[in-house]
Amino acid sequence: MLEFQDVKTDTIENVRVFIRVRPLRDEEKTVINKEVIQTDSNVINLTKQGVVKSFKFTKIFDSDSSQIELYSHVAVPIVERVLQGYNGTVFAYGQSGTGKTYTMIGDVGDADRQGIIPNIFSHIFAQITLADQDNSYAVTVTYLEIYNEEIRDLLSDAPDKKLTLREKPGLGVYITELLGFAVDSLEAVTEILVKGNKRRTTSSTKLNDVSSRSHAIFTVSVETKNKLTNKTTFGKLNLVDLAGSERASKSQATGDRLREAGKINLSLSVLGNVISALVDGKATHIPYRNSKLTRLLQDSLGGNSLTALIATISPRYHDYEESVYTLMYADRVKHIQNHVKLNVENNSIIENFESKIDELKRQLRLLELREQREQRRAKKKNKSNSQREDLDNIEKEKSLLESKIGMIQKKILVGGENLVEKAQQQLDLLEDAAKELRHLDSSHVLLEEILFYKEKEKTIVKKEFADLQEEDKELDLKIDETAKLIKKATEILIGKEGEYQNEICALLQDNKNLAKELSLVQFVIEHSIPGEYLRDLLSVIVFNDDTQEWQIKGVAYCGNNLRKVKSRQANEKVKPHTVYFQYQKK
Numbered sequence: 001m002l003e004f005q006d007v008k009t010d011t012i013e014n015v016r017v018f019i020r021v022r023p024l025r026d027e028e029k030t031v032i033n034k035e036v037i038q039t040d041s042n043v044i045n046l047t048k049q050g051v052v053k054s055f056k057f058t059k060i061f062d063s064d065s066s067q068i069e070l071y072s073h074v075a076v077p078i079v080e081r082v083l084q085g086y087n088g089t090v091f092a093y094g095q096s097g098t099g100k101t102y103t104m105i106g107d108v109g110d111a112d113r114q115g116i117i118p119n120i121f122s123h124i125f126a127q128i129t130l131a132d133q134d135n136s137y138a139v140t141v142t143y144l145e146i147y148n149e150e151i152r153d154l155l156s157d158a159p160d161k162k163l164t165l166r167e168k169p170g171l172g173v174y175i176t177e178l179l180g181f182a183v184d185s186l187e188a189v190t191e192i193l194v195k196g197n198k199r200r201t202t203s204s205t206k207l208n209d210v211s212s213r214s215h216a217i218f219t220v221s222v223e224t225k226n227k228l229t230n231k232t233t234f235g236k237l238n239l240v241d242l243a244g245s246e247r248a249s250k251s252q253a254t255g256d257r258l259r260e261a262g263k264i265n266l267s268l269s270v271l272g273n274v275i276s277a278l279v280d281g282k283a284t285h286i287p288y289r290n291s292k293l294t295r296l297l298q299d300s301l302g303g304n305s306l307t308a309l310i311a312t313i314s315p316r317y318h319d320y321e322e323s324v325y326t327l328m329y330a331d332r333v334k335h336i337q338n339h340v341k342l343n344v345e346n347n348s349i350i351e352n353f354e355s356k357i358d359e360l361k362r363q364l365r366l367l368e369l370r371e372q373r374e375q376r377r378a379k380k381k382n383k384s385n386s387q388r389e390d391l392d393n394i395e396k397e398k399s400l401l402e403s404k405i406g407m408i409q410k411k412i413l414v415g416g417e418n419l420v421e422k423a424q425q426q427l428d429l430l431e432d433a434a435k436e437l438r439h440l441d442s443s444h445v446l447l448e449e450i451l452f453y454k455e456k457e458k459t460i461v462k463k464e465f466a467d468l469q470e471e472d473k474e475l476d477l478k479i480d481e482t483a484k485l486i487k488k489a490t491e492i493l494i495g496k497e498g499e500y501q502n503e504i505c506a507l508l509q510d511n512k513n514l515a516k517e518l519s520l521v522q523f524v525i526e527h528s529i530p531g532e533y534l535r536d537l538l539s540v541i542v543f544n545d546d547t548q549e550w551q552i553k554g555v556a557y558c559g560n561n562l563r564k565v566k567s568r569q570a571n572e573k574v575k576p577h578t579v580y581f582q583y584q585k586k
């Protein structure tokens, strides 16, 4: 048994997005093609004129990737869960001619080149072969296309009939008269697939010789019933090959082809609007009802389904713009979250088959009783012609009933039954791929862990850097303010210095004048007062601190005192005795 991830209970899961780059076609190899795409395991870079656009997805498949490698990574985890009773969806989206149909269907019957849908049956039948005998399975398929907003059943004998889409509370969206086929072998599936593919609407365009002009939805339902627990689960897997987007300038379409391309682009943009609304946290309404495709795939986008998108791109320089557009579209899808729940079946196909078998067996027993009675009667008498005819008819009815019972019994697949001699080879390939995947997964887990811690470190360093930057900013501001203050102070200082300089000059000048006056007074005294008179005079001269003037002792009424009084009472008449008494007190 293949070992993949454990069964999980109800979970929220993001849509996983994968990119596949198709190889250059032979005719394209003759044209010089500048390298625009560089890939590693989950990063893709597109470079044009030195500008690099970088995108990260779950995984990138380069042009050397094999169908089985892609199947192992994209489909195996989903198919395993579908077998356990969950819903799944795989979409292929991309520019016309980039390999959507090759990826989803490929060359049916060629083990290396067949795509996801044929590989799914090898996988499912191999798992049933390996399962316990207590499990019974019913695998049914439907195949439809949506062309110009009309639904057609690709497996019906009247494929042109337009089918109607209905919705019932509790049942959801469904299509009236869509045929479901129970399949029990790889041959039966291959036949169905080839028949449906032939009926798909295709035409030859500049971008693709066999271009699908419709959206195709192949649905596989797997019901599992365990006889011991009596538990029935039901998993449904939608495989969607979307019509290719194209620009009229590239496809050079005209007339009907141009109108057709317009409708394809329109329905892809409705799908784009649903995606945008789902990833825009604020949207209150998801426009599922705007197209049949989005109504049918409501569960696959934002609902109960494990979903993967494979976006296909061309490696040509010439297709650079379309490739960037596809990657941007895919980049939005990876943010969609689905709510995945286990389906518990209440309208069991297996039980339906079983009760039909019981009914047919009852009819068979009644026929056998009738046959015995007729034979007894015939023994008593010779057989009449009409008796012979009756017995022949009973025999025919019996074998019809037996073959009906056999046919229905074949539809119930029992665990351990060898359904897959041919699938064995495919299973071996899957086993190898699974081993590789497990190995890659463990290295991946380790790398993720390292990445997680590195990211954590980065966040801390980033925060520290931001704090330092903030501090740096604050310091810069302070430095600026201080520089301004210093500049202002320097200007004031220079101004003051000038002022002081002027004052010093004035004082020096005053000093000089006073020294000159003093030397004049000394000169006058020396030449007009004899030395002994001068000494006598000096002995009676005193300095009055109050008036800050020199005075001669004993002279009560002389020039100095008079001047002082005058200066105090400029308008008063001088009274000599007051001055005298004042002087005496001192």
Ligand SMILES: Nc1ncnc2c1ncn2[C@@H]1O[C@H](COP(=O)(O)OP(=O)(O)OP(=O)(O)O)[C@@H](O)[C@H]1O
Residues within 6 Å of the ligand: 021, 022, 023, 063, 094, 095, 096, 097, 098, 099, 100, 101, 102, 103, 207, 208, 210, 211, 212, 213, 242, 243, 244, 245, 312
């Ligand atoms: N990965 C691949 N390996 C080999 N051949 C490929 C690959 N991808 C595409 N091709 C080839 O390229 C051609 C176009 O591919 P395909 O028809 O699958 O494109 P498409 O995207 O479905 O186009 P459209 O939207 O027009 O239907 C086919 O001949 C197909 O075999």
